[in-house]
Amino acid sequence: MDFSWSDEQKALYQATRAFAERELNERNVERDHTGEFNLAGWKKAGEFGLHGMVIPAEYGGGGVDVLTAVSGMEGLGYGCRDAGLVLAISAHIVICEIPIWQFGSDEQRHRYLPKLCTGEWIGAYGLTEPEAGSDAFSLRTTARREGDVYKLNGQKIFITNGPIADVVVVFATVDRSKGAHGVTAFLVEKGFPGFQVAKELDKCGLRTSPTAELFFDDCVVPVENRLGAEGDGPRVMHGCLEWERACLMGASIGMMDYQLGKAVAYAKTRRQFGRPIADFQAISHRLADMKVRLETSRQLIYKVAWMKSQGLPAFTEASIAKLWVSECRLANAMDSVRIHGGYGYMREFEVERHLRDVIPGVIGAGSSEIQKNLIARDLLKD
């Protein structure tokens, strides 16, 4: 086993972290209040090469391998205090670009990926529906083939980047009686007739990441915009889950690392009862707990990324990592608020924002309960 980063990976981490610290943190507190997406930061991230990092060069990307991508995402998570922007970037890469790259035709790859890699186009992923959350494949959005087009009818909810997306990977069923085997993915562009972004949703955290409901009313989608074959929906979904868990969680590691550094610095300087609060074992043990959660999370993510880089299936390992890291992030964010006392609860500092921002981690992309179901299913299979 080799736990060391290559020089290229170390350099990408440092460069991404420095770029994010310098360019992506303007007016964070204000934008969190108003719920404003950092479009200028998005464009700069495109120029820096973040959006296309993992996509092969022939489609306009940087073509880095998954381990290197994790180091870049960790740098982004450390340097960028705007978790909404980090989510927007991660979703764009992992659940829009990756499915197109992995399951798209060559024509689809050439049509969409170069614009997505520069960030000129923004991508999204529409799976969840009001009646189909954890039970995603019970979705009700239908796709009816009529000659050279499909007509999509239905509704999606909680879609990250929904209000600003140029193209959305939308899941619909061509035959509800087939269950998951009828679920099919489509590339729906914002201008397609019958496609409407209905409502931007107001969230308690990740406020700078725009989230929307989408409606499809006889939405006309050309047959050439089907992603994979009819019934390939589950394959498309599972194909990006491991990437999602490795890349998105890579940013989480950077965020936890940054947050721990802040908590340590605060505990060393804040004085009560005539000494730094770090002198109280209750506080230093809390810091130790945060460190243990950070390092165990890090090992799990690196392992998933390494397995993927070796071409090994990592589905259960990715579930273990998703479960552990998202729960650890939440616990660390809460500990950080406690260490900062009343200051940690005030909105002008970033401590409470971090707590609000990490809550969806235990809900989205398969909740903690769903991850436990998947891990148990793997354990109990014959």
Ligand SMILES: Cc1cc2nc3c(=O)[nH]c(=O)nc-3n(C[C@H](O)[C@H](O)[C@H](O)COP(=O)(O)OP(=O)(O)OC[C@H]3O[C@@H](n4cnc5c(N)ncnc54)[C@H](O)[C@@H]3O)c2cc1C
């Ligand atoms: C900020 C944010 C961004 C999101 N972005 C996207 C996006 O870009 N695209 C997209 O498609 N979706 C997105 N989602 C949706 C997200 O994936 C769903 O919220 C998630 O899958 C859970 O579905 P649900 O909210 O309907 O909850 P439900 O499925 O109704 O779950 C409610 C509770 O019941 C539990 N539960 C459900 N089934 C089981 C079971 N079998 N065993 C044990 N417990 C169970 C859940 O764990 C949860 O605690 C986003 C959500 C959020 C909050």
